[in-house]
Amino acid sequence: MTKPESKKGSAAAIDAPGRCGSAAAASANEQVNGAVEPGCPEPSPPVRARVMKQTSRESLHRRNTECEVYDDGTNTFFWRAHTVTVLFILTCALVYVTLLEETPQDTAYNTKRGIVASILVFLCFGVTQAKDGPFTRPHPAYWRFWLCVTVVYELFLIFILFQTVHDGRQFMKYIDPKLGVPLPERDYGGNCLIYDPGNSTDPFHNIWDKMDGFVPAHFLGWYIKTLMIRDWWMCMIISVMFEFLEYSLEHQLPNFSECWWDHWIMDVLVCNSLGIYCGMKTLAWLSMKPYQWQGLWNIPTYKGKIKRIAFQFTPYSWVKFEWKPASNLRRWLAVLGIIFMFLLAELNTFYLKFVLWMPPEHYLVLLRLVFFVNVGGVAMREIYDFMDHPKFHKKLGQQAWLVSTITVTEFLIVVKYDPNTIMLPIPFFITQCWLLGIFLIFIWTLWRFFIRDITLRYKETRRRKQEAPAADRDCSQGNGSTAPSGRSKLNGSSDALRHRKV
Known part of the structure; x- marks a missing residue:
């Protein structure tokens, strides 16, 4: 939750007695206390109106973007980190493997087990000791776990990048013996007739052939992306731009070759648009939902306890993203960069499985998508905070930094492993x-x-120059005493004349 900026502005003005603060501080002080600091000039009405307008606009922006949260502060057993408990269990497991378990005489098996054990120890360290991110539900340890998985995945990509093309593809056999074999890509093009009169038994067979598992995947993917980006127009731009990329790169990957109605009707209008619509409805519900957190044992009824457990898997608070790309050049370039990185990550999905010889339905492809679902939301929130609150977030968040590095590393693997396809x-x-x-x-x-x-x-400069002479004339005519005439300027005032006569 954010603190009211008007109170901070008034405190800054009050804490400086005997000094004339800025016009904004004096105006804020006047709004709160009803008087300006003695000895300070009263701010002009335009300045005061401008400060009041800016203050109201900032408060309205906070009300629109961040919800109110009530939390009774109950620190339950589930909420604590339990660093000593995790350390004790980890030490016991290592002692058991060292003293009680007989090591198998299998080099390949021991290598795999050693790598997995090293990763698990690192994950245990990260879950208990890593820095927390912007999300706290369902538990901060959950998001620390995915942060450590991000580090492990980036290290794996770096390892693959430093191998030869043959060794890198054959290394995938250690993960799954079925990998390491070139697989033919499925061509989604071909006969693009919606109604095929030549097939009397099933004239709509072309539509049913396209109805595979990727149709619900498109819908679910864009539903989750909408929850990440939280903006309708950015989601639609990315959705349409990716279809243009498929048109542009179908000469490189046969998987991009699709019928026109598959591109624009099934993908954009049906799956993507429906996922974006459902995502926006979920965002509207999350922005209106009251965030009142109460300890589980403080709730008297069983129905209330079950509801509290269910709401543990919803956000702790909600921030509405207002990207405002046209507000200034920095935000415009940042939004362009976000769109570019999204499209690059989408392309990496297809190119990676092509160069590493992984079938589209392989579980590693699915695990990569699950990985990006969990880390993408955190990365987008950190990017938004970095853009919208640069005073409080002076550097890019850790998850956003890692996701950007992973996207670039994946693209470099594609370039190294199959430059001929990329350079077509x-x-x-x-x-x-x-x-x-x-x-x-x-x-x-x-x-x-x-x-x-x-x-x-x-x-604006021309307008001010034109208004300045008119303001001077109005000021001279509006004063109680008119401007001195030419005779008075030469002879002086009447008091001065009498003084000289005396």
């Missing part, structure tokens, strides 16, 4: 379309954040 020449008309799009984005950026601002500043 893009058709000329597709290159023209992408260059035109990049040029339009550059022109709009130049106009919005440079030319438009210069024009507005020039118009």
Whole structure:
């Protein structure tokens, strides 16, 4: 929860007695206490109105983006870290393996077991000792666990990157003996007739052939992505842009070759749009839900206890993301970077399984998606905090940093393992379309954040120059005494004349 900024502003003005603070501090002090510090000039009405407007806008922004949370502060057994308990159990397990268990005479098995044990020890350390992130439900240890998994996955990718292409592909056999064999990619193109009159038994067979397990995966994936991004237009842009990427890269991967209605009707309009719609409805419910947390043993009824256990798997509090990409150049470039990294991570899913010879339905592909589901939400929250509150978040969050590193490392593996596929020449008309799009984005950026601002500043300067002489005339005419005439300027005032006569 955020602290009221108006109180902090008034405190800053009160704690400086005998000094004239800024106009904003004096105005805030006047709003709270009803008087300005003695000896300080009263702020002008435009300055006071501007400060009041800014204060109300900031408070309204906080009310719109962050919910109110009530927590009785009950520290239960479940909530504590139990570092000593975890250390004792881990030590007992290592003592048992060392003294009581006979080591098998199998080098490959012992190597695998040693690597898994090393990873488990690191996970135990991270779950109990790692730095907490922005999420606390269902338990901070859950998110610390995924932070450590992120580190392990990045180290695995670095190991694969430093192998030869043959050794890297054959190393996958240690994970699953069925891997390490080239697999043919399924072509989703071919006959694109929605109604096939040549097939009298099932004329809609083309539609049923496309109804595989990836249809619900599309829906579920975009539902979760909407919960991560929390913005309708960004989700729709990423959804449409990825279909354009599939059109542009189908000469490299046969998996991208799909029928037009598969691209735009099944993917964009049905699966993606439905997932985004359900995600936005969930976001609306989460933003309106009251966040009143009470200790489990403080709830008298069993129904209340069950409801409390269920709500433990919902967020502790809720922040509405307001990206505002056109507000300034920094946010605009950050939003472009987020969209680019999202699209790159999506492409890595297809290219990695292509260069490492993994079938689309393999459990490693599914585990990677589950991994990004758990770490993506934390990364997006850290990126948003870094953009929206730079005074409190002076550096990029740890999970966001790791996810960005993983995305780049995956792309480097793709480039190293199959450069021929990546370097296949893009058709000329597709290159023209992408260059035109990049040029339009550059022109709009130049106009919005440079030319438009210069024009507005020039118009504001001209307006002030035109209003200044009129304000001077109004001031001279509105005073109780008119401006001295030419004769009085030469001869002086009447009092001065009488003084000279005396």
